[in-house]
Amino acid sequence: MLKKLIRTLRKPRKAAAPKGQQLTFEQHGLRTDLFSRNAVNVALRLQEAGFQAFLVGGCVRDALLGERPKDFDVATSATPEQVREVFRNSRIIGRRFRLVHVLFGREMIEVATFRSNHTARDAASGKAVMDSSGRILRDNVYGTLEEDALRRDFTINALYYDPANRILHDFAGGMSDLEARTLRLIGDPETRYQEDPVRMLRAIRFAAKLGFDLPPETATPIHRLAPMLGDIPAARLYEEVLKVFLNGSAEDSFDLLQQYNLFAPLFPLSAAELEQDPEYCTSLVRLALRNTDVRLAEGKTVTPAFLFAALLWPGLLPLIARCQAEGLAPVPAIQKAAHMLLPVQIQRIAIPRRFTMPMQEIWALQERLPYRYGKRAETVLAHPRFRAAYDFLLLREDAGEDTGNLGQWWTDYQFASEPDRRRMITELSGPVRKSRRPRKRKARTTGPAGSNH
Structure with missing residues (x-):
């Protein structure tokens, strides 16, 4: 189904940021019952409250690849405080990146507000959002759906599914990269790694877990930027390392960590x-x-x-x-x-x-x-x-x-x-x-x- 879809939609790539595609159910084939009922309900309730809300990221990617999603994220135009007003069974977490966890018994749905390209907006206000190496220190500048898509890390994670009308939004060519089984960053790879060096570990994890290729533009900067992992808080690296080694592809992940000089900093x-x-x-x-x-x-x-x-x-x-x-x-x-x-x-x-x-x-x-x-x-x-x-x-x-x-x-x-x-x-x-x-x-x-x- 995915290959047939790509053949009908493939267009030559342009240097400029791609305009979004809106794919109908007949084109993408994603049923709402592939997703957690609670995640779908969170998106629908936020829409009923007057906000935009979509299932996004790994759950959409995995469903398109024919796998059963396990973790579910929702992206919305509502601020964390507004999400908290809609869901009393929720809590706001984080400082650098504020999120809302909506709790349904043992299941947790993570809700994030659309983010914007903070660099341009905050430069005018004088707010410091980066350190001297380019690492993002604060990421709570809210924006539109389109801005949120283009500031996500990988194209395959920038796919948004609207369960109300079953429309799939693709702003960064993620569908083409899924079909090609390649892992491509949105924007300049070196800049994106500098903004958050953990993205290098995420690249390794997705490549090993999904069996995707790392094209030269994704892979080449990692060798040189690997020492930047030393600047990441040790508590955050603990969580990321567990994700790398407990995703079912630990041995392949280790080989890639060694290949790209990422094992030594850890x-x-x-x-x-x-x-x-x-x-x-x-x-x-x-x-x-x-x-x-x-x-x-x-x-x-x-x-x-x-x-x-x-x-x-x-x-x-x-x-x-x-x-x-x-x-x-x-x-x-x-x-x-x-x-x-x-x-x-x-x-x-x-x-x-x-x-x-x-x-x-x-x-x-x-x-x-x-x-x-x-x-x-x-x-x-x-x-x-x-x-x-x-x-x-x-x-x-x-x-x-x-x-x-x-x-x-x-x-x-x-x-x-x-x-x-x-x-x-x-x-x-x-x-x-x-x-x-x-x-x-x-x-x-x-x-x-x-x-x-």
Whole structure:
């Protein structure tokens, strides 16, 4: 349906901003039952109150691609305060970008007021909306539907669906780019990235998730502007990183982050170690992300604690080695290494404490798993994080680490009878202490947080 539509509507592109197309139901085929009933009702109630209101962004894009939308956004001419008057079951959030969340039980519909090209309007009033690098500091200058469309990030996200008359508005050539499966920014790409560097992560996420191409004009500036992610608040980057790695295409996203130099600004210590030991470290990270994609495809949950434990493990290794060289026993060494790594990492990505604590337990258990004499095996088996730590052990082995067949031992022990468990303990000749690395490490100069890279 989409290809046929594009063939009938395709026109030569002009340098100037494209004029909007209005596509009827016969042309686009989008039914209102493809969208959340609550989202449709929000748009209709705002229209009844005298405002313009449209379903917009990802939900329209996904529906056109034949996927079932999950998140629903509404764009409207109503200000946040006016939306709040229409919906008492709502709240206004944000400062840099004020939005309204309309709540229907466990479902939340996000409503945004049309934005304008703030640069021209605020220049006359003397308001500072950008910093010296071009990053937008405030984005609450309201405008028209057309202005809102042309200041969105990607053309495929600038499609507006009116559920009242089933008209689809396309102001930026998004339909053509959907058919071509290409990701194109609206406006000058470098300027748009400078306005909000997170758009670089969004480009990676959409390219991986949708399988879209990044044309040269979209991709080329990313290599040079990647360090600008260091200026983004760590709390915001936490949310964006979760979107990148929990969209069902985590492994492809990782490859693109590496390709476009975006992984290092997010995970500096791990990125340095990936360069020092690419075979083991890259394999471990890729396997963890591949397993994440499989679990999500099977409808299973993924805890960010395990995800970040794997992403940060490469950066933890040289710190463990240093602590052990200073004379610390394995468990205290890994605990101290974690306390050295986390403050550095949290400056980049504000991982909440509810996940950093389980991460540290997963790591510490890696050094407890080899010691199984007496009642130690039962104590470890009863630990609340045992299952996650056991999975992490298998991940290390799959990445090529020699643990002395420790993973198989714990696999057998979990399902053995009580007499067999006692026999397995008595048969141990000593705790298995194999090198964590499949080969010797190269000497390095001291780096951040006392690491040896």
